[in-house]
Amino acid sequence: MIYFDIPTKETVIHKLSKVLKPEGYFIIGGAESLNGLKHSLKYIEPSVYRK
Numbered sequence: 669m670i671y672f673d674i675p676t677k678e679t680v681i682h683k684l685s686k687v688l689k690p691e692g693y694f695i696i697g698g699a700e701s702l703n704g705l706k707h708s709l710k711y712i713e714p715s716v717y718r719k
Contacts, residue, residue: 670699681707688719 669677681694685708688694694709694717696702702709702717709717 669696674705678705678707681705681709685709685719690719692719693717694719 669680672680681702685694693712696715696717698715700715702711707717709719712718
């Protein structure tokens, strides 16, 4: 996702988070970040978020 613009990143995150099970984990690559993006995921540690 590092090559996507912000609106596209937010769209992707929104769609993926909709299909995550409750308390499911969303893990991204080390070069990725959700900082500055609108999302409903809870930060756990670098590259790890939870629904």
